[in-house]
Amino acid sequence: MSLWSRAINLFRGERVSREIEEELATHLAEGIAEGRDASEVRKALGPTLQIREESLDLRLIPWLDSFLPDLVFGCRQLVKRKVTSAASILSLALAIGSCTAAFRLIDALLLRPLPVKNPEQLYDLTRHLIGFDGKPTSYDQWA
Numbered sequence: 001m002s003l004w005s006r007a008i009n010l011f012r013g014e015r016v017s018r019e020i021e022e023e024l025a026t027h028l029a030e031g032i033a034e035g036r037d038a039s040e041v042r043k044a045l046g047p048t049l050q051i052r053e054e055s056l057d058l059r060l061i062p063w064l065d066s067f068l069p070d071l072v073f074g075c076r077q078l079v080k081r082k083v084t085s086a087a088s089i090l091s092l093a094l095a096i097g098s099c100t101a102a103f104r105l106i107d108a109l110l111l112r113p114l115p116v117k118n119p120e121q122l123y124d125l126t127r128h129l130i131g132f133d134g135k136p137t138s139y140d141q142w143a
Helices: 003-009 013-033 038-045 048-059 062-080 082-111
Strands: none
Touching (some): 013 038, 013 048
């Protein structure tokens, strides 16, 4: 079954369950039509609950199927605890904003090449300070 049809089946839960039930009933009816006993056919078919669950997993995307109830529960908790939710959202917004700003700065200064024609011909200029004794010193000694 394609991924698209499995995603569409998430919105048709009742229909998918009904199709699975009809399919199990059809297998049971076919076994009885062959002349076997109903309990024998059920035993040969196996545990029906397990078959239903496996069929649902094949026809749906399990993690996406459980995502909607989790999302509803999360929204309910956010509305129920407003102050805690506001503090969490503000903290997340500040953290994401500061990380984004830091990355943009590092990207602009360190990761991207300089916007010049021949960057290998650039020179590194340093400034020397004159110490108290009158001799030139570099910044490295002050750090």
